Amino acid sequence: MDKLIEVLQQLVNGVSLGSIYALIALGYTMVYGVLRFINFAHGDIYMLGAYSGFLLAPLFAHTFKFGEFDTFTPENTLFILSGAGLIMVLSMMICATIGVLIERIAYRPLRERPRLNVLITAIGVSLFLQNMTQYRLGADPKAFPQLIPVYVIEGLGNLTILTSQLAIIVATIILLIILRFVVMKTKIGLAMRALSFNPTACSIMGVNNDVVISFTFALGSALAAAAGILVSMDSPSINPLMGNLPGIKAFVAAVLGGIGNISGAALGGLIIGILETFVVAIGFPQWRDGIAFAVLIVILLFKPTGILGRVEREKV
Amino acid sequence: MSRSLLNLVFALVLCASISFFGENFIASNFAYYYDILISIGVNIILATSLNLVNGYTGQFSLGHAGFMAVGAYASASWSNHLDPIIFGIVNGSGNPVATNAAMFVSMLFAGAMAAIAGFAVGVPSLRLKGDYLAIVTLGFGEIIRVAILNLDFLGASRGLSVPGTYTNLFWTYGSVVLCIYVVLSLVHSTYGRGFLTVRDDEVAAEAMGINTTKYKVAAFVVAAFFAGVAGALYAHFKAFLTPEGFNFFRSVDVVVIVILGGMGSTIGVVFAAVLLTILPEALRGLAHTEFVPAAYQVLLENRLILYSLLLIILMLTRPQGLFGDGTAFKKWLGRSRAD
């Protein structure tokens, strides 16, 4: 019985970690879908999301009494969630704007150039965001303000689940439902799918590709920002380099799921999260950062299209 | 002996005599510049070797620091364990012949280990192109770093001290000369044109009977070998190694040099290596003069902000780097383009 609880426990930990990777992975996969390019700076948008929350929270700390509650009660729950939700939505909007600006300034002029040039630019953008954050806000870790009270949820027996973990999982589910609606049911979502299928045909049919691409960057960046806020609720120490590893792991998740495929990214994120948790749980904590790369190398060797990806051939 | 081989021997002899007559004088009177000189040499080796992969062969490796780490740790371990035995036989560590022989052997060992790592990375990476390859090589670099962090006999996160600082101007610039010679002789032969065809059009190259796989592996192995040699030089210069010294940003440093110099232009890359080694030092010096407001000091001291802007601006305005494929530079030198 204890074993079962232990496995269940790790599964919950894995899903909450995997949700974060899934949210970031969606940005990689959507951008890859429309532009066939890996946005190397995407992990840093996640970092900027956390920093936006860090800078925004003090402005609303008084109104929403951040850090003043110890537990959720029926009376205060709605109040707390609306405060945290507001910070999250504002951060998402800020990062969406940053994402759009980056595409506009650094990537769009290179759209007809070799993909390598865009990749190098993306590395440049990534370094720039990290180091400018370091330069403006300091390289030392910052304590992220407490948006929601974090404690172990009672009444689950031996299972230890934190309110922050629950928040991550619930918020991710809500965001995924919204995303699915946007991509499948709206006109711009249809345009996104059309663009990833065939850009030329798409623009011939009267779609403004630039607008769709900007929208894709906005959407992906917003999700990454949400991940940044959510992760900071759970582990409230943020630093300018925090986007590096999760960024790469989320990329691996996107490739694992089949890059360009939205459901694949979510699935891949969960798998990587769970895998990582279990590697730690079975006694190899020092390899937790290596496992994602190992997975990446294995998929690329045996099934480069990922779990749900489709094959693309080079025309000769 | 062919003329290019004669030039190589001449250049090596030159390095040896500068080292023999000038080493102690420079090291004791201009210690700061001596350090920079060695760093420049190490960066030239790293960049010209990476240029074979990223420039001439058109692949994109982001894990060069990983191979450098393999070399550095290999040579350090070699010296830790085997130098005492060698010195026992040839009478003491004070004997310059013995120390130089030890350095040579440890460099060879470092290069060989890194080359094996290069082969291990090269073979599975062949099926990948562009951004995928970049991420996988980055991943390999990180795995190497994580592995070192977890290997106790390599000092793990405590770091590893290296006995004897044997790196000198001869070994550094001798390796620079050899590395440049190897890359240029390879590329400037009918065999070596194969690297360029892989870069230009793999499908067409295969159709011309060129085994693109072989070329990619060859490029990886040669580049890794020299990265390993650079690692050995670094190890026996710093005398202390930590895994953090070989992180992703170290790889980025080298990539920036190659891009600035112009992918596929050895002379441009050498120039860029010199420039980008000196520039952060010069800017750091400048930051503390009265001309620079205090608020901007940090900006000048942080080489990565400079590099990031350099990368973005270069890609937007001059993706071929400062020298392009080097033709302009060769014309400027007044030579014809015939190889």
Next chain:
Amino acid sequence: MAGTLTGRLMESLLKLNNCTIRFGGLTAVSCFSMAIAKGELVGLIGPNGAGKTTVFNMVTGVYRPTEGEVLLAGERLNGLKPYAITGKGIARTFQNIRLFGSLTVFDNVRAAFNLHLKHGPIHALTRGKAFLNEEGAIEKRTLELLKIFNLERFRKAMCKSLPYGDQRRLEIVRALATEPKLLLLDEPAAGMTPTEKSNLMKLIEFVRETFDISVLLVEHDMRVVMGICHRIYVLDYGVQIAEGPPSEIRSDPRVIEAYLGEA
């Protein structure tokens, strides 16, 4: 008739036996057989999307036939990598010119000598006498080839700076440098002016005779195909609908229907 056909197949250089290739559910080429004799100039025609280039890619190893076999002088080529097939003696040009963009005209041809190179990377470093002699010989041979095709004056130019027609010819020179037994030309007349096309026809005939090779030609331009080919295969929707000398093909009702649609 049957006797001569068998006789021809016996000495055929390239042979495709019932080759089928499928991509997912789509059958691009179905049960296609073909034979090319030594020294023969064979055309492969068909409307857009008929599977001509797919046949090319199957022969050159870019794609692998799902069923059937490809034989060169009796040797099975199925599953060999493109470079290995070139090594066996099949060279090609591309529909959309694929020269080595960063190389000079000279180096484009020189690079193709890689295939029969005796020296390797180590020799390139030691630069011994044998190495230098071979490099000298390759240089000489490259210049000879360029001279034959009147491209010698461009040898130091970047290949992309050449006029379109010359780029096409350079591709042929490059393919010849691999010393093929069979040369595959993929729409060599595409984008050429009528004068250039006439010159091209002479050139192909010249190449076939001078280098003593067989040629397989995929081409849209009927005047070119009918003008020089000894025999023609016609594909439509991945299936062979006719085979024979130009005179027969010209008047074959199935071919006319395939090209003009049901009238």
